Amino acid sequence: STPSNSSAASDVYKRQIMRDVVIALLPACLAGIWVFKIEALLVLLTTSVTCLLTEYIYERLMKRRITTGDYSALVTGLLLGMNLPPSIPLWIAVLGSVFAILVVKQLFGGLGQNFMNPALGARCFLMISFTGRMTSFTLDGVSSATPLAIIKNAGGSASVVDTLSENGTSLLNMFLGNIGGTIGETSALAILIGAAYLFLRKIISWEIPVCYIAVFSVFMLVFGGHGFDPIYLAAELCGGGLLLGAFFMATDYVTSPITPAGQIIYGICCGLLTGIFRCFGANAEGVSFAIILSNILVPIIEKFTIPRAFGLAKEAKKNE
Numbered sequence: 001s002t003p004s005n006s007s008a009a010s011d012v013y014k015r016q017i018m019r020d021v022v023i024a025l026l027p028a029c030l031a032g033i034w035v036f037k038i039e040a041l042l043v044l045l046t047t048s049v050t051c052l053l054t055e056y057i058y059e060r061l062m063k064r065r066i067t068t069g070d071y072s073a074l075v076t077g078l079l080l081g082m083n084l085p086p087s088i089p090l091w092i093a094v095l096g097s098v099f100a101i102l103v104v105k106q107l108f109g110g111l112g113q114n115f116m117n118p119a120l121g122a123r124c125f126l127m128i129s130f131t132g133r134m135t136s137f138t139l140d141g142v143s144s145a146t147p148l149a150i151i152k153n154a155g156g157s158a159s160v161v162d163t164l165s166e167n168g169t170s171l172l173n174m175f176l177g178n179i180g181g182t183i184g185e186t187s188a189l190a191i192l193i194g195a196a197y198l199f200l201r202k203i204i205s206w207e208i209p210v211c212y213i214a215v216f217s218v219f220m221l222v223f224g225g226h227g228f229d230p231i232y233l234a235a236e237l238c239g240g241g242l243l244l245g246a247f248f249m250a251t252d253y254v255t256s257p258i259t260p261a262g263q264i265i266y267g268i269c270c271g272l273l274t275g276i277f278r279c280f281g282a283n284a285e286g287v288s289f290a291i292i293l294s295n296i297l298v299p300i301i302e303k304f305t306i307p308r309a310f311g312l313a314k315e316a317k318k319n320e
Helices: 001-037 037-059 071-083 090-108 118-129 147-154 161-165 173-178 186-198 207-223 230-238 243-249 260-280 287-303 310-319
Strands: none
Touching: 001 037, 001 071, 001 186, 001 243, 037 071, 037 090, 071 090, 071 118, 071 243, 090 118, 118 243, 118 287, 147 161, 147 230, 161 173, 161 230, 173 186, 173 230, 186 243, 207 230, 207 243, 207 260, 230 243, 243 260, 260 287, 287 310
16 A cells, blocks of 8 residues: 555544544443533533644644544543543643643654653643642532542551441442542443443453453552452452553553553553552552553563564574
8 A cells, every 4th residue: 555545544543443432431421420410521521622622723833734533632631531520620621631632742742652641641740730629529519538548548457348338438339430539430330331342342452451450459458458358359449540540541552562461561560550559658549650650661661572573583692
C-alpha cells in the first residue's frame, strides 16, 4: 500500500479502538450520573468538551492535522471526569483538561508520543494543586470519607463488615456504586461490564489487568493488616480506582509495554506500587501515582523484554 493509504488505514484503526473505549466507559459514566445526578453530568461534559476544544485549538494554531475525530481527546476527557469528585468546581475540571491535552499530550508530540497517561497526569496535577477539593466527596449532599479511607482509619483489628455498616455502607453498595467517591470509580459492576466489552472486542489482553489485580491482591493479604480476609480484599478491589485503573488506564497502548513479557512486568509494578501506597502511604488510594510511576518505567522494561533479531543478538553476545 502507498504511504497515504497506510496512514489512512492507521487512522481508521485508531479511531475504531478509541470508539470502543468510549463505548466501554459509558456504563461507568452512566452509573456515576445515576448516583451523583446533574453534578456528575456537568463534570463529564466539561472535561470532555474542554479536552476536544483544547486539542482542536492547539492543532489549528500550530497548523497541524486536526485529530479530534479519532476520539482520543474524548477518551481523555471522559477518564479525567471519571477521576474527579462530582462536587469539584468546574473551573478546576477545565484546568485539568487543558493540562491533560496541552501539557501531557500535545507538547510531547500528540497521540503516541506522550510518556504518561494524560488523564492520570492531569489528576495527579490536580491532586497536588487542589488536595482538599480533590479529596472532598459527597453523596446525596452529605460529605463523608470514602469506604477505603474508613477501613484504613479503622485499623487492622476492626472487622471490615462492622466498620462499613457503622458508617452506613456495605460491600454490596461498594460493588454497585452507591457510595461517595469519584464519578467513575464507584461502581465496580459498571467498570467490569465495560472491561468485558474491551476483552470481547480484543482491545485489551489479560496480561496487564490480571497481573495488576493478582499482585495487588497478594500484597494486601500479606501486608494489609487483616490477614486472609476475603471481605477486606473485596472491599479493597471494589473501592477506589483500582478496577478503573487496571482495565482502562494501565492498559493504555501508548504508555504501556508492547511485549507480553513487558506487560506482565508492568502489571506487577502497578500492583506492587498500588499496594505500597495503600498500606504504607498516608492516602487510602494510590492507583493514579502507581500507574504514572509505572509509565515512567516502560522504556526500561521494553529495553530488556523486546526480542532482538537473531543477527543482532549474536553480535551483542560477541561484544559482551
